[in-house]
Amino acid sequence: HGTYVPTEEQKGTLDFEYRDVFLSIEDAMAVTKEMDSSAIIPYIVPMLCQKVKELDGFRTEGIFRKSASILDVKKLRNKERIETETAHTYIHSYIYFSFDDQNVHIFANCLKEWLRSIEDPLIPELYYDFCVEMAKQRKLDKGQFEVFFSQLPAVNRETLKYLVNFLRELIQPQNVEVTLMGLDNLATIFGPTLLRCEALVSFSLQKFLFDSTKDNNKQNFVWKNKQDPTTALANVPSEKQFVIALIEKS
Template identity: 30%
Template sequence: TLRKPISQSSMADWASKNLNMHTQGIFRRRISISNMLSWNGGSIKKPMLITSNRTIKKEACEMFKLVQSYMGDRQTRMDRNHVALVTVTKCWSTQGLRDELYIQLIRQTTDNTCYRSLAWGWELMAISLAFFSPSPKFQSYLEGYIYRHLDSDEKIARHIKDLKNKKITKSRKKRKENTEDEGLPISTYAKYCYRKLQKVAVTGGKKGLRKPTVEEITHARNAILTPSLFGSSLEEIMQRQQDMYPGNKLPWVQTQLSQQVLALGGEQTEGIFRIPGDIDEVNALKLQVDQWKIPNSLSDPNIPASLLKLWYRELEEPVIPQQFYKQCISNYENPDAAVAVVQLLPELNRLVLCYLIHFLQIFAQPSNVGRTKMDVNNLAMVMAPNCLRCQSDDPRVIFENTRKEMSFLRMLIVHLDTSFVKGLV
């Protein structure tokens, strides 16, 4: 469900307080906010946003050229993948540049008369959101901008036509004549960006020490049309795998990662699910899994175990849907009632949850607990947050419910009959 973003007036108010007002001409006249937030074919002499950081001031102007290069509005010898990589890496490495990039993209996708340039600007925004979020203070502004483009294709087409009919400079005429090219509807980019923004604001984007790679840039671009196996709904994931694995009743990613954990001796590995795998290795595996590949080079069971937890945690809707949450935390001490809740779940959710519980029951066996030091309580503690999501913002409620969530999952690990899952894919 899309929440209503901040109003247009609130966005204007934010802009008036945070934009680094530019001037033009020999009399140094101040450029209006609307002009500052409209497509510009030239360069900028200072950042769009107010900053006192000298490095940011310099990098922001160079980054604007990169944005123009990616959008096809400035000639460059670099291919667009490399331009995107340089841009994203700058912002990923320097947090202070992130809001600057997003405001530059807002500017270059406003009053832009070239559809191809416009689409590529939105594409770069989508790619960027795969790696880093805007700051909390800028998030609502970006959210408001994206929201206003969710269903605006006809309006955009009319606006571009109106702009072209106005008197525009000769150089701009030349630009629009040479580069007109239809692409994806802008609403497609906007819808993807909106969902991505909601997620990245929570997850924080790409983690680890390794810088972004060209492969990750390509993957981020492809994800606009081909949703990732991570962060999608169970239904979307099953639909995606229909062609490749038409007979499967469970998500391929779930079964493959689970099997990898066991194949690498995870049930005999101390601290499994508690000790995280190397984040860069997890990121690399995620990239492979999203291409339906499981590399043969894996040796540490903590890598697929960490990615498996991430997959559960990032599901668009948790394995146990939100409407069953209250029933779960109300029956955390009653084995029969807890098992009964599972039987009420939609069929796909029930199968996915039962597969997970069956998987955890392997680790809960006394012979394995002696090695892993992960008894049923520990397993429930690390996995409950990946299955149930408390919607409250009250710390006291969250704290109290965390205990109930753990107890509920523990009940399932101990009492749920999952024998039917064995061999199911």
């Protein structure tokens, strides 16, 4: 992707408005467009990915698996409040995550936390059933992924492609020797981050899972009730297989 160099304005936004500004990918994109009208993905993603690289995350054991300290995670979420009692008066202040921190795990956690916290996941809930069925039916070839990407909103598609390329670089053999974070481990971590089943939509898959010669127009879909926990649990292996193939073959 080249080296991403954030502006001071972007750093400041991440430092002090991280949780408020980036509640959805649309919010993040709107903020990004205000700073750079030519941008096609939210700047928070390349900025954090680049920071992981700069801090030698590709040569750090347990990257994305190990957590930052509890205090650092609280800083990250802008939830740590310090109360100081002075003359029976409480002074409230907040500790914020700083872009200048040097702990690579903070930035790795920041990326995971943002992906988990956005209102609709990077792979929108609308497409959850389709992804699971791709895995169950073993339709995980490059052609089928081209169909899948063609259905996504542009910002989701380009952001997901950026993230996949980043993860693909991370799992190169020379890096895995040190990080001990191979494809299987990353899929376990990013599966629930990219695919959520809180409100599922069932596609007409017999029409949607077509060969690569068919037209790529969006197919009809049918709403169904929120998935029960038993079914959701049963889908976990398929979620993981989908993410493995997404990184490996898309």
